[in-house]
Amino acid sequence: MESLGELLKSWPAGQSLTEQAERKLAELMREPLIGKLLDKYPDLNEDVLRLNLNRVYQYVTEYRNCSNCPGLDQCPNDYEGHYTLLSSETVNGLTQLYDRKVSCKKYLARQTEDAIRSRIRSFYVDDSALRRGYSSDEILTTDLERAKAVGQVLRYIDRTKDSGLQEEGLYLAGRFGTGKTFLMCYLLQELAKAGYSGVIVYMPDFVEDLKALMHEPGKLKETVEMMKETDLLIFDDIGAENLNPWVRDHVLGAILNYRMERKPTFYTSNYDLDALERHFSFTSKDGDELHKGQRLMDRVRPYVEVVMVTGENKRGRK
Incomplete structure (x- = not known):
């Protein structure tokens, strides 16, 4: 000037x-x-x-x-x-x-946005949905077929804002392209505004990277500790990853064992809970291990509210 x-x-x-x-x-x-x-x-x-x-x-x-x-x-x-x-x-x-x-x-608005953004970490997830703000009305009216699921997510957000972190998370199940990831990004944004930290992880890419991190124990420990300690942890598209016993038992198992009864974990999946258990029970290395799949599901099933997300496939739609 x-x-x-x-x-x-x-x-x-x-x-x-x-x-x-x-x-x-x-x-x-x-x-x-x-x-x-x-x-x-x-x-x-x-x-x-x-x-x-x-x-x-x-x-x-x-x-x-x-x-x-x-x-x-x-x-x-x-x-x-x-x-x-x-x-x-x-x-x-x-x-x-x-x-x-x-x-x-x-x-001041930019400072607030930066503070919100700093509370959220994403791994292999397109962060465009994290950057854009949406109103609850817009979320509801985007696809009326999924209104019931949206209502469950909005009520969960309100409960957390009113009474603090819940013991249970949400398990969003439904077919491709119905907006499960989008709804979880909205949840992260809204609760980040209330001061909560969050991590969202795209499981197929994350699992492949974990296999490489086996040879970097320091970085692996840092990643696992962050996922244990964050207020809100979202495993996006769980069930689509190519599991091996080490990832299932020593990484996912350790994270979920720590978080259960401490902090909520959230999931999006094309599988229902029974199908996810079958997925966890089979690895390309050891074949069927039903008891290990059940053991991991014992750290998932009791700690989630199931949300069935219906509606039209929005991927590729203009």
Whole structure:
């Protein structure tokens, strides 16, 4: 932003800086904003404003900039997303004018968005659904066939906001493209606004990476600990991964064993719970291991509310 000094120097030659400053002060005194300032602080007068001309000029200029805001990224003020606010105080007969920088609404909104985003981690999940905000009405009316499922998710969000983290999570089951991941991203966004941290993991890609992490024990431990400790953990498209015994028993088993009765875990799947148990009971290495599949499901089934998500397949729809 151009300073008052730069402005005065650019005025026509032949006028002293004092004359130029007096003309600028007279112009500023005609500003309604300055009239309001004088009404608020009766001890203020032209002499005080003259001594603080640079502050007054910046105050008026930044107010004009904000009134015609071009957006936060193009903010013309000295400090992006901030404007100057003036106040006055009279002590022992001496009136002083003070300025301070105040955050604008757009800047505060961005800070809030950044704070929300910082609470959510995603692994292999397209974060476009995490970035966009949706209203509950929009969620409900996008597909009326899934209204019952949406109602369950919204009630869960309200319960958590009212009474804190629940012991149970949600298990969203349904066919392809009905918006299960979308609903879980909405849940993460809404509860992140309430201060909860969350992680969403796309299981097929995550399981393949876990196999590589076997050779990086430090990184593996850090990943597992994060999934144990996050407030909200979502396993997206569980059942579509290619399991091996180590991932099932030592990674998923460890995470779920820690979280049960502590923090809620959420799932989206094309399988119902019985079909998921059959999936967990078979690995390409050891074949059928029914008791190990049942053992893992004992850490899933009692700790979820099942939500059947119906509706049309939205993938590829324009």
